[in-house]
Amino acid sequence: MTWNVTCEASGFPTNYTFHPWKHMLGEVTIRSDLHGNHEGIINSSKNTLTLNNLSLEDTGTYVCAADNGVRGINGDIIQTNATVLYVKGKPVVVNKEHVLFTGGIGSSVELFVYFYSDPIILDFTFQRNGSNIEDTSRTHTYLSSTVVEVLFYNKNVNLTVYMAHMLINNLTESDFDDYNLVLENFLGKTDIKLQLNISGNFSK
Numbered sequence: 676m677t678w679n680v681t682c683e684a685s686g687f688p689t690n691y692t693f694h695p696w697k698h699m700l701g702e703v704t705i706r707s708d709l710h711g712n713h714e715g716i717i718n719s720s721k722n723t724l725t726l727n728n729l730s731l732e733d734t735g736t737y738v739c740a741a742d743n744g745v746r747g748i749n750g751d752i753i754q755t756n757a758t759v760l761y762v763k764g765k766p767v768v769v770n771k772e773h774v775l776f777t778g779g780i781g782s783s784v785e786l787f788v789y790f791y792s793d794p795i796i797l798d799f800t801f802q803r804n805g806s807n808i809e810d811t812s813r814t815h816t817y818l819s820s821t822v823v824e825v826l827f828y829n830k831n832v833n834l835t836v837y838m839a840h841m842l843i844n845n846l847t848e849s850d851f852d853d854y855n856l857v858l859e860n861f862l863g864k865t866d867i868k869l870q871l872n873i874s875g876n877f878s879k
Contacts, residue, residue, distance in 0.1 A: 676729040680758055682711070682722045682739030693722035693741045694753065700735040700832045709737075726760075731791060732827040734762045765863030766792040769825050769836055774867065777874045778846050786841045786854065786869050789823050791834060794861045801841045802855040808841065815842045848873075 684691045696709035711724035722741070726733055738757045747754050770789045778784030786801070801808045801816055808814055819838045824831050839858070843850055854869045 676727075676762075678726045678729055678733075678760060680724050680737055680739075680760075682724070682741060682756065684720050684741040684743070684754075686743055686745065688743050688745070689720070691720060691741050691743050693739070695740075696724050697738040697740070698733075698735050698828075699738065700827060700834075703830055703832045705732075705735060705827050705830045705832065729762050731762055731764070731767050734760060735827070736760075761793060763793050763862060766790050766796060766858035766860055766865040768858075768865060768867050769823065769834065771867070774869050776869065776871045778843075778851075778871065779874045780846055780848060782846055783842065783844045784846060784871065786843070786856075786871065788839045788856050788867060788869070789821070789836045790839065790858055790865070791836045792858065792860050796837055796858060796860055798857075798859045799837075799839045800857045801839075802857060803852060808854075813844045816840060843871075 682693060682696075684693070693711070695707065696711060697704060698706040698709060709724060711722045722739065724737065724739075736757050736759050738755050740753050740755045742753045744752065746752050768788055768790045776784055776786050796818070799818060808816065810816060817840050819840065820835060821838050822833050822835050825834050839856055841854070851871050851873050854871065856867050856869060858865045
């Protein structure tokens with residue numbers, strides 16, 4: 676997927692200088708050196724930025740900057756404007772490294788996954804051996820939302836995400852197994868494998 680955004684300038688004189696684009700999320704500057712199409716930048720009114728192979732990390736605000744050597748009414752030589760990019764796709768799990776859970780027989784455990792979804796999540800299902808896990812007196816599944824810190828191009832940013840939970844009470848030996856979480860929105864499905872082991876025993 677490719678995205679193009681154009682920075683246009685107007686004023687006199689028309690010898691505009693366009694500066695690198697800045698990519699931000701909230702107050703965090705993720706990238707400050709994004710260059711657009713430099714062909715004909717001087718004495719041109721436009722500078723276009725093209726992003727290829729879009730991913731969640733490209734989500735954010737893009738700030739363009741230009742000047743013609745004359746101060747604007749705000750007193751600044753360099754003038755800026757911004758646009759926001761929302762990258763849509765199937766659900767994206769943001770804590771893929773946290774897929775191993777442990778618990779003790781007779782205790783309770785909560786399996787959870789942080790994920791981002793735009794468009795909104797339509798369905799989430801915990802599964803075991805290909806069968807959906809239904810709510811019972813011992814198991815309960817639900818969704819919540821929270822803010823987590825994730826890496827966008829090696830910069831820490833705060834991202835509002837969903838959190839899928841499965842609570843299992845009064846664990847028995849047969850509960851220690853592999854599970855799957857299937858996430859679905861209008862653009863597709865994402866499947867992540869989870870593992871529940873007995874505390875202190877990481878072999879099955």
